[in-house]
Amino acid sequence: MIHTHWRKICIVTLAVLLLLPLLAPAERSASAADDETVLNTGFEDGTAMGWYGRGGVEQLTAIATAAHSGKYGLEIKGRTQSWHGPQLELTSVLEKGRSYTISAWLRLPEGAPSTTVSMSVQQSTYGRDNEYKALTSQSISADKWTKLQADYVLTDSLDSSALYFEASSSANASFYLDDVVIKPTPVKAPISIQKDIPSLKDVYANDFKIGSALLVSEIADPSGPDAQLLEKHFNMLTAGNELKWDATEPKEGQFDFTRADKIVKFALDHGMDFRGHTLAWHSQTPDWVFHDNKGNLVSKEVLLQRLKKHIDTVMGRYKGKIGTWDVVNEVIDPAGPNGLRNSLWYQIAGEEFIEKAFIYAHEADPNAKLFINDYNTEEPAKRDALYALIKRLQAKGIPIDGVGHQMHISTSYPSTAAVDAMFSKFADLGIQQEVTELDMSVYSNDTDSWQTFPEDQQIRQAYRYRDMMNVFLKHRDQITAVIFWGKDDGNTWLTTFPTVRNNWPLLFDAQLQAKYAYWALVDPSQVPIEPKQAKASQGTVKIDARMEQEWNRSARIPVTRPDGTEAGSFRLMWDAKHVYVLADVNDTAVNGKDSVTVYLNDGNGSKPDRYVMQRSGAQNNAKWAYRSARTDNGYRIEARLPVTNNQLGRELALDLVLSDYKGNQPTRTFWSDTTGAQNSSTANYGKVTLEQGPQVATAIKGTPTIDGDVDAIWQKTTAFTTSRQVVGTGGSVAQIRTMWDKDRLYILAEVKDKLLSASSPNAYEQDSIELFVDPNLGRTPYFEPGDDGQYRINYKGIESVNPADQKSRLKSVATVIPGGYRIEASIDWPKSATPPTAGQWIGFDLQVNNDDTGNGKRDTVMIWNDTTGQSYQNTAGYGLLQLQ
Numbered sequence: 001m002i003h004t005h006w007r008k009i010c011i012v013t014l015a016v017l018l019l020l021p022l023l024a025p026a027e028r029s030a031s032a033a034d035d036e037t038v039l040n041t042g043f044e045d046g047t048a049m050g051w052y053g054r055g056g057v058e059q060l061t062a063i064a065t066a067a068h069s070g071k072y073g074l075e076i077k078g079r080t081q082s083w084h085g086p087q088l089e090l091t092s093v094l095e096k097g098r099s100y101t102i103s104a105w106l107r108l109p110e111g112a113p114s115t116t117v118s119m120s121v122q123q124s125t126y127g128r129d130n131e132y133k134a135l136t137s138q139s140i141s142a143d144k145w146t147k148l149q150a151d152y153v154l155t156d157s158l159d160s161s162a163l164y165f166e167a168s169s170s171a172n173a174s175f176y177l178d179d180v181v182i183k184p185t186p187v188k189a190p191i192s193i194q195k196d197i198p199s200l201k202d203v204y205a206n207d208f209k210i211g212s213a214l215l216v217s218e219i220a221d222p223s224g225p226d227a228q229l230l231e232k233h234f235n236m237l238t239a240g241n242e243l244k245w246d247a248t249e250p251k252e253g254q255f256d257f258t259r260a261d262k263i264v265k266f267a268l269d270h271g272m273d274f275r276g277h278t279l280a281w282h283s284q285t286p287d288w289v290f291h292d293n294k295g296n297l298v299s300k301e302v303l304l305q306r307l308k309k310h311i312d313t314v315m316g317r318y319k320g321k322i323g324t325w326d327v328v329n330e331v332i333d334p335a336g337p338n339g340l341r342n343s344l345w346y347q348i349a350g351e352e353f354i355e356k357a358f359i360y361a362h363e364a365d366p367n368a369k370l371f372i373n374d375y376n377t378e379e380p381a382k383r384d385a386l387y388a389l390i391k392r393l394q395a396k397g398i399p400i401d402g403v404g405h406q407m408h409i410s411t412s413y414p415s416t417a418a419v420d421a422m423f424s425k426f427a428d429l430g431i432q433q434e435v436t437e438l439d440m441s442v443y444s445n446d447t448d449s450w451q452t453f454p455e456d457q458q459i460r461q462a463y464r465y466r467d468m469m470n471v472f473l474k475h476r477d478q479i480t481a482v483i484f485w486g487k488d489d490g491n492t493w494l495t496t497f498p499t500v501r502n503n504w505p506l507l508f509d510a511q512l513q514a515k516y517a518y519w520a521l522v523d524p525s526q527v528p529i530e531p532k533q534a535k536a537s538q539g540t541v542k543i544d545a546r547m548e549q550e551w552n553r554s555a556r557i558p559v560t561r562p563d564g565t566e567a568g569s570f571r572l573m574w575d576a577k578h579v580y581v582l583a584d585v586n587d588t589a590v591n592g593k594d595s596v597t598v599y600l601n602d603g604n605g606s607k608p609d610r611y612v613m614q615r616s617g618a619q620n621n622a623k624w625a626y627r628s629a630r631t632d633n634g635y636r637i638e639a640r641l642p643v644t645n646n647q648l649g650r651e652l653a654l655d656l657v658l659s660d661y662k663g664n665q666p667t668r669t670f671w672s673d674t675t676g677a678q679n680s681s682t683a684n685y686g687k688v689t690l691e692q693g694p695q696v697a698t699a700i701k702g703t704p705t706i707d708g709d710v711d712a713i714w715q716k717t718t719a720f721t722t723s724r725q726v727v728g729t730g731g732s733v734a735q736i737r738t739m740w741d742k743d744r745l746y747i748l749a750e751v752k753d754k755l756l757s758a759s760s761p762n763a764y765e766q767d768s769i770e771l772f773v774d775p776n777l778g779r780t781p782y783f784e785p786g787d788d789g790q791y792r793i794n795y796k797g798i799e800s801v802n803p804a805d806q807k808s809r810l811k812s813v814a815t816v817i818p819g820g821y822r823i824e825a826s827i828d829w830p831k832s833a834t835p836p837t838a839g840q841w842i843g844f845d846l847q848v849n850n851d852d853t854g855n856g857k858r859d860t861v862m863i864w865n866d867t868t869g870q871s872y873q874n875t876a877g878y879g880l881l882q883l884q
Contacts, residue, residue: 038093038100039182043072048086051177054164055084066176068105068145073178075109082171087164090121093182094154094161102135102163103149104180108142108173115140115170118500119148123161130160137500140175151185191225193232193512198522200507201235207476209273211236211483213437216259218491219266227266229487229512236481237267238275238436245285248314252288252306255313264321275436275483276318278326278373279311280357282343290344300349307353308360315364324481326373326404326436327361328354332386335804339385354389355398362399373404373436378414378422380785381803387425394429402432408485409468411460412444413873416467416564418782423475433478437485439505440464440517441494445869449501458504459530462516465507469521470564488512524562532557532672532686536572537693538648541580543620545629545638551582552841553693555779555876559658559671567658567669568634570596574690579641585615585658587634592616593661596637599678601653601685602644608653608682613637646690653685695720695865695879699738701838704746706826708813713739714748722848722862726869731860732820732850734769740883742835744826747771751848753820756795760856767851768794769823772866774843774875775830781874787830788843790872795821802872836883843878845871 041049043062051060051074059078066073076086094100106117118137124130135150154161163180167173200210212234218226230237241247242260249255267274289306292298298306315325331354333341340346345353354372361370372390376382386403393400403426407419426433442450442457450457472479486492490510494503507518519526537553554571561567568585583596594615601608613619613626615635620627626639643652655678659666670676673684697720704711717737725731732753739746749769758766771791778784783803789810790802797814801807812825829836836842845865852859863871865879 037181037183039090039180041088041180042070043067043074043178044070046072048074051086051088053078053084054087054166055079055081058084058086060086065109066107066178068107068176068178070178073176075174075176076165077174079167079172079174082168083166084171085164085166086177087122087162088180090161090163090182091159096154099151099153099185100182101149101151101185102180102182103147104165105145105147105178106140106165107145107176108140109176110142112142112173112175114142115167115173115175116499117148117165117167117175119150119163119165120500121152121161121163124159134496134500145178191512193225193229194514195228195232197514197518200233200518200521203522204482207473208479209236209481209483210234211238211273211275211481212487213238213240213277213483213485214263214487215240215491216242216262218487219262222266222269225512226487226491229508230266231270234272234487236273236275236483237263238277238483239263240277240486241284243276243314244278244281245289245310247284249310250286253309257317260318264318268321273324273481274318274322275481276315276322276325276368277436278329279314279361280307280327280345280353281329282341282345283330290348297344297348300352303345303348304353304356307357311357311360312364315361315368319365320367322365322368324369324371324402324434325361325365327357327370327400329373330375331372332374332377332382332389334381334385339388351389351392355393355396358393358398358400369401369432370399371402371404371432371434371436372400373406375406375408375437377403377405378418378782379803380421380783381805383422383425384785384805387429390426390429390431400431402434402480403429404434404436406437406485407435407468408437408439408441409464410441410444411457411464412870413781415781416471417780419468419471420474421785423471423478427475427478432480433475434480435472435482438468438482439485439492439494440468441503441505443501443503446498449499451502453502453504456530458516459528461504462520462524462527463530465517466520466524466527467560467564474564489515529673529675529684531684534572534654534686534688535691536574536579536652536688537691538575539573539580539693540575540578541573541582541638543580543625543627543638543640545627545636547582547636549839549841549882552777552880553696554582557671559656559669561669562674567660568596570656570671572654572688574643574646576646577642577644578646579643579652579654579688581637581639581641581656583637583639583656583658584631585634585636587615587658587660589660589662590615591661591663593659593664593666594635595659597657597659597678598639598641599655599657599682599685600641600643601682608678608685609641610679611639611641613639648690648692650690652688652690653682654688655685694877696882697736697738697844697864697879698882698884699740699745700884701741702739702746703741704739704748704824706746706811706813706824708815708822708824710748710822710824717748720864722846722864724863724865724867726847726861726863726867727858728850728852728860731852731862732767732848733862734846734848736846736864738844738881740836742829744828745773745775745842745844745881747823747825747827747846749823749825749846750817751795751820751822753795753850755852755854756816756821757851757854757856758794758796758798759854760851760858763792763794763798763800764849765851765856765858766794766798766849767821768792768849770847770849770871771825771827772843772845772847772871772875772878773827774878775833775836777841777843777880779843779876779878781876783873783875786832788875789827791825791827792849793823793825795823838883840883842881842883843875844881845878847871 062072140146488508570583573580656671672686734749737748789806809828847863866877
């Protein structure tokens, strides 16, 4: 999925609406079960057998064409909304404490395009409103029948329950359903936690609290394995949903603390601190809070009165029991007024509701620590907006004690450098910082889905957790708690968001057993080595220990110490007979024995070659060569190493070791094999793929007028095109021309597009171009503040910029022309940077978004260079633009 990051403003808001699900993966079941089937609807009586349309407009008919087996199956048609579909009441057939396997067969009518169908359960417990639990989803087609199957654990007594199917991405799709079967799962061995492994809370006892979110259902048996795991590893708890407004005061003045009381009592009984989440939030807040009985928005005075009463009642009940509160949650939107989300809270009361919430909370419990909490706080624009808000609150004397960083992250995003910068940003405010909702999705997009958790991904996740924890430890003087958003993979909201799929984001699996991710935080030696991966760009350089511009074609590869700090970095290039290495080492303490050692195995069956290059030496012969030079931060090695039969796409095994001598004793930092076994085994060498490298274009010096007309000077430039596919097949293509002067970069893009559309409310789904610019060629996995930017202009000239605070750098004019549209634009160079000079290279890319059918959906994406789909947040894949 492209530009998921831009959608997080709405996506993550929706995400935290979702409950930590109680369903568990198929292997987790400790409840008794019988062999009999409790439900089997095969529609053989020629009726819908109790199934009905969720929306009341669907047509459900038993017909022969819809049969998977037997004579009849159920045809579902007449859907007009994505949530429409067949539903069947289950209340009378399910029992508390039982685990069930639910299966069904689905197919599309002949000729229908493939679509995704989800199987879900709607249920109500404790007299609460309906909860929706997505069990599984799959793409189904007209060519064959597809079986959907999932396990469902009923942990609470039911008020009501229903099974339903929907095609959320196809509001009008018809489909067939047959052979829906529900039966108890086979009896499995009781779950038992590992009692002899180190407790997380003890490992980090001198650093910060280690906490977990939970739902009350997880401690339904206060002496069961779920409760045991919480007690063993965590010394702080937070309620996933039980203290939110819709749970505590669903109707005005009618408070319900049944579930919250149980969680708080469990924490107190086990000597755990408790964190209250949350008091004022735009989501999971009942509609009555903002409206009167006629449906009109209430006045600011009424809203603040309701806020005060709610805070007084909730905090008053737990005064002295809950020591920390998220007072306001997710109020930041860098594109919003004054950097704030334009929620109903803000529309009615402005920024004052935030101020009053903290004042009311402090009055309700003067001893409680009061936090502001938000997501994506590592993103520069959001981080800076949050920082500015806290500064304003402090200037007014508003009692605020801390900032909470949710940290819903993935194995690919964000970078540790961005997280490090996040904590550093708030260090001068004199407040506490906490990681409040940590989990790590194993996916880098919204479309991948795995049935099992691949071993390599388990290892990757483990090292990412280790790297993040190293950042947390670096800031242990400011961080008071690290809270995971769930204790185990069987209790995570990520199985239903952003789509229904398996996910394994936490430290313990669904059987409550420690994963590699746990061991990475406790004893990394228990985690298998993750061989590194890198790419070498095609090219040839002179060996002189200088960084020629040609080296910009290759990405910088960091070499990190066990504590996460960087010991150095290197780049790789190749030609038919050689691999070239440029290594920069961070070591200002000069010792002639300091060295860079490269181990290289080109796969010809021989032993790996070992090349030792000292900071004080040089080598130059027919076989190999290297030169060294002093740098401001240490020293540089540039080398040419022999390799036979190099060709595009080939994979080499390579490792690199930095040796830092103190006297005669070296400290070694390894790039890939951290066991130091390079001399005896190539198994954990890094894998280096030989690639062509980024595309390169030139920008001539010149200053056109940005008015939509093609000045004559544009004809002096060399055009290049968006020829690489990111999404779909074919699509609109842009011809690009570029110029530059001391003040800005200029772009002219002419797009071939037969049908122009801006019908989607989402800017990224409208016909548009996106300019990606990395002026300092940092090639970082995150946007560097004030430097990198994403600039989108649709064919109507409507602009959107990421980060939002960079919008003033963009000037553009859009013109509809025969067969498409033209965008002429300029982007100012960063104000804090030195003006560019001729010969300099910058990172650049251009993407074309196309709604091919005019239905409001982006069908194709073409780009000049970076096909990863990560250009909106990662500059490493951009093409290169040389300023002439």
